[in-house]
């Protein structure tokens with residue numbers, strides 16, 4: 001059973017994960033509007049991953065005796081001065097999120113909640129990957145600079161990225177959340 005404080009902190013982080021999805025979706029449509037469909041596609045995959053992060057966290061709350069609550073999602077930035085600025089934003093954002101996950105782990109420690117601490121390990125590992133990947137793509141876009149053919153090549157390269165559900169987790173069907181579906185059937 002989650003403490004009230006842990007429940008609130010997890011709901012707040014799920015909201016930040018959803019904001020991350022919204023931010024990357026905003027970047028995706030910004031790139032789509034500039035004709036850079038490979039960058040748009042990369043951001044769309046990233047937005048999908050953030051939605052998974054959101055639902056995985058809310059499912060955990062629901063399955064741990066807590067209550068998953070939806071809150072207003074902040075409106076994201078709508079445009080960027082250049083691809084480099086957008087990918088720099090991704091780089092900064094992921095490092096900020098890592099800090100938030102560490103803060104969440106500290107809440108779990110202060111609540112003596114070993115189960116949540118173990119659950120958050122997945123997010124810490126995910127952040128290591130997200131930081132690495134944001135670093136790699138930023139370097140690719142930085143190397144392209146503002147030179148048109150180099151940017152087109154970078155756009156093509158990043159467009160190869162494909163979405164994959166993390167192992168053992170699916171958003172659909174409902175069976176991903178057995179406790180909740182059990183109570184819905186009653």
Ligand code: OFO
Nearest residue numbers: 020050053097130
């Ligand atoms: Fe949820 O990992 Fe990025 O923000």
